[in-house]
Amino acid sequence: MExxxxxxxxxxxxxxxxxxxxxxxxxxxxxxxGSGGLPTLTWYINPDNGGQATLAQQCxxxxxxxxxxxxxxxxxxxTAQREQLIRRLAAGDSSVDLxxxxxVFVAEFANAGYLEPITDPQAAQQLTDGVLPAPLQTAYWxxxxxxxxxxxxxxxxxxxxxxxxxxxxDPTTNELTWDQMIDIAEAQQKLIGATGNRYxxxxxxxxxxxxxxxxxxxxxxEAGDEARPTVASPAGDRxxxxxxxxxxxxxAAPDLSTATEEEVRSTFQSDRGAFMVNxxxxxxxxxTAVESGALTQDAFDDIGWARxxxxxxxxxxxxxxxxxxxxxxxxxxxxAEALDAVKCITSVQHNAQYMVEAGNPAARAAAYDDPAVRDxxxxxxxxxxxxxxxxxxxxxxxxxxxxxxxxxVWHPPSSVRAPQTPEETDSYMSDVLSGKRLL
Amino acid sequence: MTVIETPAAxxxxxxxxxxxxxxxxxxxxxxERRLGWRLxxxxxxxxxxxxxxxxxxxxxxxxxxxxxxxxxxxxxxxLQNYLTVLTDPIWWSSFVTTAVITLASVAVELVLGxxxxxxMFRILRGRSLVRTAILVPYGIITVVSAFIWRYAxxxxxxxxxxxxxxxxxxxxxxxxxxxxxxxxxxxxKTTPFISLLLLAGLVQVPEELLEAARVDGATxxxxxxxxxLPNMKAAIMVAVLFRTLDAWRIFDNPFIMTAGANDTETxxxxxxxxxxxxxxxxAGSSVSxxxxxxxxxxxFVFIKGFKTDLSQVRGDR
Numbered sequence: 102m103e104x105x106x107x108x109x110x111x112x113x114x115x116x117x118x119x120x121x122x123x124x125x126x127x128x129x130x131x132x133x134x135g136s137g138g139l140p141t142l143t144w145y146i147n148p149d150n151g152g153q154a155t156l157a158q159q160c161x162x163x164x165x166x167x168x169x170x171x172x173x174x175x176x177x178x179x180t181a182q183r184e185q186l187i188r189r190l191a192a193g194d195s196s197v198d199l200x201x202x203x204x205v206f207v208a209e210f211a212n213a214g215y216l217e218p219i220t221d222p223q224a225a226q227q228l229t230d231g232v233l234p235a236p237l238q239t240a241y242w243x244x245x246x247x248x249x250x251x252x253x254x255x256x257x258x259x260x261x262x263x264x265x266x267x268x269x270x271d272p273t274t275n276e277l278t279w280d281q282m283i284d285i286a287e288a289q290q291k292l293i294g295a296t297g298n299r300y301x302x303x304x305x306x307x308x309x310x311x312x313x314x315x316x317x318x319x320x321x322x323e324a325g326d327e328a329r330p331t332v333a334s335p336a337g338d339r340x341x342x343x344x345x346x347x348x349x350x351x352x353a354a355p356d357l358s359t360a361t362e363e364e365v366r367s368t369f370q371s372d373r374g375a376f377m378v379n380x381x382x383x384x385x386x387x388x389t390a391v392e393s394g395a396l397t398q399d400a401f402d403d404i405g406w407a408r409x410x411x412x413x414x415x416x417x418x419x420x421x422x423x424x425x426x427x428x429x430x431x432x433x434x435x436x437a438e439a440l441d442a443v444k445c446i447t448s449v450q451h452n453a454q455y456m457v458e459a460g461n462p463a464a465r466a467a468a469y470d471d472p473a474v475r476d477x478x479x480x481x482x483x484x485x486x487x488x489x490x491x492x493x494x495x496x497x498x499x500x501x502x503x504x505x506x507x508x509x510v511w512h513p514p515s516s517v518r519a520p521q522t523p524e525e526t527d528s529y530m531s532d533v534l535s536g537k538r539l540l
Numbered sequence: 541m542t543v544i545e546t547p548a549a550x551x552x553x554x555x556x557x558x559x560x561x562x563x564x565x566x567x568x569x570x571x572e573r574r575l576g577w578r579l580x581x582x583x584x585x586x587x588x589x590x591x592x593x594x595x596x597x598x599x600x601x602x603x604x605x606x607x608x609x610x611x612x613x614x615x616x617x618x619l620q621n622y623l624t625v626l627t628d629p630i631w632w633s634s635f636v637t638t639a640v641i642t643l644a645s646v647a648v649e650l651v652l653g654x655x656x657x658x659x660m661f662r663i664l665r666g667r668s669l670v671r672t673a674i675l676v677p678y679g680i681i682t683v684v685s686a687f688i689w690r691y692a693x694x695x696x697x698x699x700x701x702x703x704x705x706x707x708x709x710x711x712x713x714x715x716x717x718x719x720x721x722x723x724x725x726x727x728x729k730t731t732p733f734i735s736l737l738l739l740a741g742l743v744q745v746p747e748e749l750l751e752a753a754r755v756d757g758a759t760x761x762x763x764x765x766x767x768x769l770p771n772m773k774a775a776i777m778v779a780v781l782f783r784t785l786d787a788w789r790i791f792d793n794p795f796i797m798t799a800g801a802n803d804t805e806t807x808x809x810x811x812x813x814x815x816x817x818x819x820x821x822x823a824g825s826s827v828s829x830x831x832x833x834x835x836x837x838x839x840f841v842f843i844k845g846f847k848t849d850l851s852q853v854r855g856d857r
Contacts, residue, residue, distance in 0.1 A: 184816055191608045191819070213609040299801035325610070355708035356695040359801070367696045498609065501818055512801055513713065536605055539628040539810070539827075540818060 140435045141169045142442055144199040147182055147425060148174050152459030153201065160445035168438040170199075179203040179301055183501075190215040190430065197430035198439045202248060204239035204426050204493065205301075205500050211242035212325070212498035217429040217436055219246045227444055235422050235491035236464045242496070243323060247428065249443050250464035252455060254423035255409075255487040256309070256378045257480065258282075262405045264291055264375040272407035276418065279310070279343045279410050282376050286352035291375030293347060294365035297357040299512040304494060304504045305421045306378070307511060310340035312419035312492035313412030318507070322497040330530040332507070337523035339412050341511075345522075348514035358513040370396055378409060380423065381484055385460045385477075406480050408487060419492035424464065462488065505540045506530040595832070602826035608819035621826035631810065631827070637794075638806045640719060642787040645726045649783060650776070652727070653734035660735065661742045678732035686796035689725040715803045722793045722804065729793075730786065734779045741775020742768070777848035784838055789831075807831045 146153040157170035175182040183206050189197055190210070202210065210216050219225050228249040229237060236253035240246055260272055268285040270277065286293050296302035308318060316336020320329045331337075347353050352375075354360060354368040362379055366386060369377040377383075387404060390396035409420035427446060429439045445451070452463035453471035460477075462484050468474060469485045478484065495503055510526045511517055532538035602621055606614045625631050660671050677685065691697045693711040701709055711717045745768050753763045769776070791808040798804045800813070811831055814824030842848045 180817060187609060187819055209609055213611075215609075299799065326613075356710050356713065358713040359695075359710060359798075364694075364696050505813075505818070536823070537624065539625060539630045539823060540813065540820075 139166055139169055140438050141171055142198040142433075142435055142439055143196050144170055144172050144201070144442070145175050145186060145197060146172045146201045147179075147203075148177055149459045149461070152455045152461070155458065156446050156451055156455060159451070160442055163445055164438075164441065168435065168442060170442055175201070179205075183209075186210070187213075187215075190432070193432045195430070195432045195434050198433040198435055199442060200428045200430060201251065201425045202428050204236070204248075204250075204422070204424055205496075205504070207239055207248050207426055207428065208242045208322075208496045209498040209500055210428060211245075211247040215428075215431050216242075216247045217431045217433065217439075219249070219429075219440065221440075224440055224444070228447060231449065231465045231467050233464060233466055233485065233488045235488055235493055236424055236426075239422070239424075239493050239496065240426055248426035249447050251425045251427045251447050252452065252459075252461040253464040253488050253491075254380050254462055255420045255484060255491050256305070256380055257420070257483060257487065258376060258378055258407045258410050259369060259383060260376050260405050260407065261291075261369075261374060262403050264289060265405065272405065276408055277410045278414050279347070279412060282410055283347055283350055283352050286375045287350060289375065290373075291352065292354045292368055292371075292373045293352050293375060294354050294360065294368040294377030294379070295347070295357065296361055296365055296378075297344075297348065297512075297514040298359050298361050298364075299508045300361060301504060301508075302361055303512065303514075304507050305423070307340055307344070307507060308492065308494045309378075309409060309419060309421040310343055310412050311336050313409075313416065314339040315413075315416060316340075317495070319495040319497060319503060322495055325498055326502075326534040326536075328495075328497055328499070328503075328534065330503075330527040332526040332530075333520065333523040336412075337526070338519035341517050341519035341522045343412065344511070344514050345517040345519070348517065353514075358515065370400065376410075378421075381462060381478065381480065382460050384480070406483065408483060417490065420487040420490060422488070422491035422493045424461070499534060502533050502540060503530060506533045509540065598825040598828050601821050601824075602829050604822045606820075606822040608821055617822070621823045622830070624823060625826050625830060630805075631807075631830075633803050634805045634807050634810045637719065637804055638788060638790065638808075641723050641726065641790055641794075641806065642784060644723045645730070645787050646780060646783050648723075648727050649731045649734045650780060652731045653738050653779070656731065656735035657738035657742050660739050674735060675732045677729050678736075680729070682729060682792040683796060685725060685729050686793045689721060689728075689793075690797045693721050712798050713802065718794075718798050718802055718804045722790075722797055725793050725797075726787065726790065730783065734783050737775060737779035737782065738772070741772030741779075744775070745771040774848070777842065777846055781839070781842040781848055784842070785835060788835060788838060807834070 144153070144157055154172050157172050161169045175185055182201075182203065186197065186200055186202070186206075187210075190213070207216070211218075219228060225246045229240070229246065232240075232250050233253060236250040240248045240250050258272060258277065264285065265272055267289060270281070270285070282293060285291075295306055297306070311318060311332065314336035316331065316334050316339075318330065318332055320331050322328050348357055354365070356364055356368070360368070362383075365377050365379055366383050368374055369379070369383075370387065370390065384404075384406075387396060387401055391398055391401045409418040411418045427443050429436055429443065433439055447464070449463075449465050449467045452465045452468040453474050455461060456463045456468060456471075457473045457477045462478075463469065463474070466485060466489075469481045475481050494500070497503060506529050507526060510529055511522060516522075529538060533540055603616060603618055604614055605617045605621070656674050660667070660674060663670050680688075690712075693700050695701070695708065695710055698711075700711070701707060709717075711721050749767050749771065750763060753767050758766065789808050790806050791812065794800060794804050794806055795809055795812075800806075800809045805813075807827070808831065811824060811827040814820045814827050816824075818824070
């Protein structure tokens with residue numbers, strides 16, 4: 102305080118500078134919008150390693166001056182991406198020309214009128230031609246094409262060859278069941294990794310288990326909040342049996358109830374790892390870990406892959422489905438150009454290029470025959486087959502409610518029991534959908 | 541003659557004599573007061589605009605069944621949302637979680653903060669170094685500190701289990717161990733704040749009183765309880781009020797560490813999830829309004845119930 106007298110002048114200039122710094126971006130923003138010439142499309146993308154930005158550049162160049170694509174990066178996780186897009190679209194934001202959407206949100210966005218349907222039959226034909234069946238399903242809402250599958254993701258079973266050899270099994274020829282996996286890991290005192298944190302990845306696991314036994318989470322999904330939950334079924338009970346058994350077994354990773362994909366990968370790469378279910382990105386990640394010295398070459402060579410494990414011995418598994426669909430914003434001022442951009446971005450050639458560059462599997466079957474893809478992904482055929490047989494999560498405009506109510510009831514995994522957990526899921530989910538309970 | 545003076549009678553007597561007994565308000569003082577009002581008027585108007593409108597709108601929304609992504613289904617439901625919220629176990633679980641974090645963190649922070657304030661007050665050598673060191677945690681952004689604490693306790697990257705030989709203990713896999721870490725991080729982060737407020741109070745304790753007590757033979761313990769603490773009661777109450785309100789609205793720490801899993805969801809996260817994640821604006825607004833009411837209640841209890849004098853925090857008395 103005692104020195105304040107002599108400092109009055111500099112302080113005022115500091116305030117002025119601060120005010121200027123605060124106002125400058127506003128002024129600049131105000132000027133930026135009006136520049137005429139070729140239309141600039143904004144593509145809201147999920148964060149990746151730059152593959153989408155490259156595609157944006159290439160498609161801008163290929164358009165021959167018809168449009169310029171600019172990317173805008175969304176937050177890291179799918180829930181936060183949805184939150185930002187919804188807030189923009191609910192306010193009628195015309196800057197959302199293109200968006201990279203997690204397939205589970207397509208129905209919600211389409212139902213709210215945020216997505217421009219693709220009605221031109223020729224364009225629809227071009228966008229769906231040769232797309233694998235499961236990803237294709239996610240692009241429709243009420244029999245109308247509302248998005249275009251860009252890339253598709255699925256999970257594989259990753260196993261340590263030494264563990265399989267010691268147990269005398271070959272997961273590539275004889276598909277393992279979850280029960281067999283738990284038996285093997287218990288006998289060898291090893292760990293199984295799965296995503297049991299209370300988040301979307303846990304629903305991915307639960308949905309795969311239920312679908313693998315021929316069940317489904319929801320019926321009449323087009324009825325919106327009057328859809329009927331069907332988790333309390335033999336398939337739901339089987340899923341609950343498996344999750345509960347694993348979680349209470351010494352074969353469960355100690356952090357099962359908080360594990361997301363990365364923790365699962367770290368368990369699997371450790372000395373105690375035996376099996377994990379995870380997306381194909383883990384293969385490139387393990388390769389990088391070898392380069393940086395975090396993983397030995399021997400451990401890397403020990404990693405094997407096979408189709409997602411079965412829920413029932415007699416039924417082929419239903420691998421999880423993820424990925425990204427491209428949607429055209431309903432409030433965009435450049436819809437025709439946006440449609441052209443979608444066609445360019447999702448072409449077979451660009452699918453293959455993106456798969457190699459970003460490590461994200463293609464939505465179109467033909468991309469898997471590309472030599473560069475086969476080089477980078479020794480398991481390309483397995484991924485294609487898994488995607489063909491994959492089971493999407495429920496396609497409903499109330500997906501957020503459905504997913505969150507499952508997460509609430511099924512977490513922590515060690516509390517899951519049949520038939521209580523599936524029964525509780527159904528009653529809780531109907532109460533939530535009809536607004537009688539909070540989430 | 542003996543007069544038994546009750547507090548109420550004293551108050552009446554004071555008010556009766558107040559008008560005549562106080563010196564008349566000078567022109568200069570009147571001017572200064574008017575200038576004060578004029579200077580704060582723009583800020584006051586802006587505040588009303590940016591807080592009153594959303595507050596009123598939230599009140600209106602809370603009476604509707606309304607989902608942002610399904611505008612067609614918007615429907616007036618009266619107080620139904622409040623009934624749903626208040627009868628739902630999730631609200632009460634969040635309420636208990638928030639209360640536990642608030643009580644535990646404020647109690648520990650008060651004791652620790654007082655210790656720090658005492659050190660900052662009494663230290664002779666390296667005073668600015670110590671003060672800076674104590675304030676560092678408060679300078680760290682809460683989200684960043686939440687991540688630091690999460691990584692420290694997490695199984696794959698954490699060092700805490702190794703330090704204490706806890707093996708595979710999953711801190712975030714259980715309600716109470718998660719709350720322990722959340723509260724600990726909250727304490728680490730905001731004790732400096734409370735110690736700053738307490739330091740301001742400590743400075744105001746007249747040195748003569750302490751001298752007199754020492755001369756009268758009071759022990760250090762007696763001086764603390766009979767002289768220091770009573771003389772800084774106002775500062776303590778303000779510190780506790782500010783921290784209680786802060787802790788009651790806790791969001792960052794549990795959001796980053798557990799995202800509300802294992803019953804560690806606080807009221808703010810509950811409101812956030814209804815409004816932002818589920819875009820369920822009807823029920824979400826009623827949660828927000830109820831949260832607002834609890835904040836008002838806490839402030840009311842402190843200011844009216846404990847007679848906290850907020851002007852004390854200015855340190856000009």
